[in-house]
Amino acid sequence: MDTIIMIGTTILDQFQQPTLSFLIAGMMLAALGSRFEIPEPVYKFIVILLLLKVGMGAGISVRSANLIDLIVPALGATAVGIVIVLIGSVTLARHRGVSQVDGLATAGxxxxxxxxxxxAGMAILDDNGMAYEGFIGALYPFMDIAALVTAITMAKLAAARRAVTVSGGAGVIAGGPTAKPGNAGTNGGMVRDILVDTFQSPAISAxxxxxxxxxxxxxxTVYHSFYEPLFKGLLSILMLIMGMEAWSRLxxxxxxAHTYILYGVTAPFIHGLIGxxxxxxxxxxxxxxxGGxxxxxxxxxxxxDISGPPTIRAALPEANASAYLGTSTGLGTPVAILSIPLFVALAEALI
Incomplete structure (x- = not known):
């Protein structure tokens, strides 16, 4: 009974967090036929500010870390981010009925x-008296950027290949260069073009x-006085917009839906064990x-729940926000929080 109460409390707490609560509010506005809208230039400005803030915060953490101690865990974190997306690309993204771009966006x-x-993990370790490295916060951008770039690149590559197939050998990479037979249309040239396009996109660039x-x-100075105070408010506006979009494609x-539910419940445990x-x-x-x-x-x-949604939305606007946000924030986050005691127990048993 205590376990059921804890699960219910955790899920309720996630629904009250700004990310999910404003997303749901946006869905409610759309369901009621509201004409609420944010002009596209304003939306793009919000995304750039959010991602600049996330990037700066990560960079400040990296600068203050011991680089020699950081390098091996950082390489490991980068590899984990890439592997998780690759697993999603051959499981969720290939499931019958699941759009490949939606599956890759979710995996990203x-x-x-x-x-x-x-x-939350740090708080639990502090309560248990388990020590961990001070540079841990600097590891997340390595996993974060690796996963997002991999997912976006794979989604764009899949779309480019479909375009080439449909057109009989010539296609256009959305937002990027033209793929021509024997040149950029080859796998190597296509991957190179899409990687360049991905890194030049406003979201990844910011x-x-x-x-x-x-x-x-x-x-x-500018980080603490300008970007940090605005961050949560701007994120809430972004979630309203994405909630309205999510409702329209629900x-x-x-x-x-059962496929995304299964993925959202099982993936955090599998990915956590890989980590x-x-x-x-x-x-x-x-x-x-x-503790590390x-x-x-x-x-x-x-x-x-912060850097990922605006990056995916900006780089892959065709992806269904109902799929990737509902699965990650609605299911993945509560399950991940509930899995923390498992990893603590494993560490105490094996280390």
Missing amino acids: LFGAVSASTLA LIAGLVLGAFAQPE SELRKV FGVGLIAHELTGFSG VVLLSVMAASSS
């Missing part, structure tokens, strides 16, 4: 990191620009702490 959010889930500024400049998920395995390798190689292993697992189990 699950490969990226939830800052709130990471904070994220990376913020990361570089935070790591190599000293933007703390009907597309009726036939495959735990990589953390154990880092522990053997560098003496990475047991747990938090790497928590990052892997979590799904992005």
Whole structure:
């Protein structure tokens, strides 16, 4: 009974968090036929501010970390982010009835990191007296950016291949260069073009620009006085917009809702165990702490609720927000939080 109450309380708490509550409010507005709208230029401005803030915060964390101690866990975090998306690409994204771009967008959010889930993991470790490295917060951008870039690149590559097939050998990469037979239409050229297009996109560019500024400049004054105070308010507006979009496309998920539910419930455990395995390798190689292993697992189990949604929405506007946001924030986040005691127990048993 206590377990059921804890699960119910955790889920209710997630519904009251700004990310999910404003998303639901947007869906309610759309359901009631509201004419509420945010002009596209204003929306794009909000996304750029949000991602600059996320990138700067990550860069500041990286700058203050011990780079020698950071390098092995950072490489491991990058690998975990990529592997999670690759797993999603051959499971969820290939399931019958699931749109490939929706599946990859969902996998991208699950490969990226939830800052709130990471904070919950730190609080639990503090309560248990389990030590962890001070640079742990600097690991999340490595997993976050790797997962998002991989998911976006794979989705655009799949779309380009479909365009080439439909047109009989010539297609256009949305927002990027033309794919021509024997040149950019080849796999190598197509991948290169899409990678360039992805890194030049406003969302990824803003994220990376913020990361570089935070790591190599000293933007703390403007970060704390301008970006940080605006962040939660701007994020709530973004969630309203995405909630209205999600409602308009909710009907597309009726036939495959069970697939997303299964993925949302099982993926955090599988991804967390992958993170735990990589953390154990880092522990053997560098003496990475047991608490660090747990938090790497928590990052892997979590799904992005801050940097991921605006990045995916900006880079893959054709993806169904009902699918990737509903699965990640509605299911993945509560399950990831509930899985934290499992990883703590594993660390205490094995390390």
